[in-house]
Amino acid sequence: MTNRVLVVDDDKNIAELISLYLEKEGYDTRKVYDGISAIEEFKNYDPHLILLDIMLPGMDGYDVCKEIRKASDVPIIMLTAKGETFDKVLGLELGADDYIVKPFDTKELTARVKAVLRRSSLRQEKHNILEFTNLIINMDNYSITYNGEVMEIPPKELELLYYIASNSNQVFTREQLLDQIWGYDFIGDTRTVDVHIKRLRDKFKGDDPWSIKTVWGVGYKFEQ
Numbered sequence: 001m002t003n004r005v006l007v008v009d010d011d012k013n014i015a016e017l018i019s020l021y022l023e024k025e026g027y028d029t030r031k032v033y034d035g036i037s038a039i040e041e042f043k044n045y046d047p048h049l050i051l052l053d054i055m056l057p058g059m060d061g062y063d064v065c066k067e068i069r070k071a072s073d074v075p076i077i078m079l080t081a082k083g084e085t086f087d088k089v090l091g092l093e094l095g096a097d098d099y100i101v102k103p104f105d106t107k108e109l110t111a112r113v114k115a116v117l118r119r120s121s122l123r124q125e126k127h128n129i130l131e132f133t134n135l136i137i138n139m140d141n142y143s144i145t146y147n148g149e150v151m152e153i154p155p156k157e158l159e160l161l162y163y164i165a166s167n168s169n170q171v172f173t174r175e176q177l178l179d180q181i182w183g184y185d186f187i188g189d190t191r192t193v194d195v196h197i198k199r200l201r202d203k204f205k206g207d208d209p210w211s212i213k214t215v216w217g218v219g220y221k222f223e224q
Contacts, residue, residue, distance in 0.1 A: 006047035007031045008038040021106045035059025053079045069095040073155040075116045089192045164222040173219040
């Protein structure tokens, strides 16, 4: 099967360059140059991965990412020329799988694409269900059932919860969680983990025999 990659960048030269290199690697590509077209082409093209520039006319990359995440957990790699920690963290919090800063080496770009697609493929092959009192984490259909009710939850929050819950009582640093869930060595602000943990805790407010604990000075663990 040939993987389809949607390239979204308002700089047509960059989009063309990315497409050329990816096609040399055996990918099928399609190019669009603004946010509105990205949403439309996502629906028509059904890509296996999206390379998404942040600064786009009409609808920026953040809003495009948010809109796509409402319907799909297709891997998204954000492209940014800014290189600021805020941009990277925000993109990841919205559900992006990785980011790469312009200007980038084309070999690095294709390596990132391969890595993200590989993680996505492994994720889809998993057939795991974790069950705790009042909580079922189902990785087959990417859902959580809490107190008998199915909850909507963003993919990265679900993956984070599944990972720490499947390693109950083990403490993970923020850096370890970033590497496991987002799949790269993050340099800089690690607050994206804190944000996701807070959102998870906000969803579970009952008197449960399990909890997401903070281990001060170290990180987090799922305790039961």
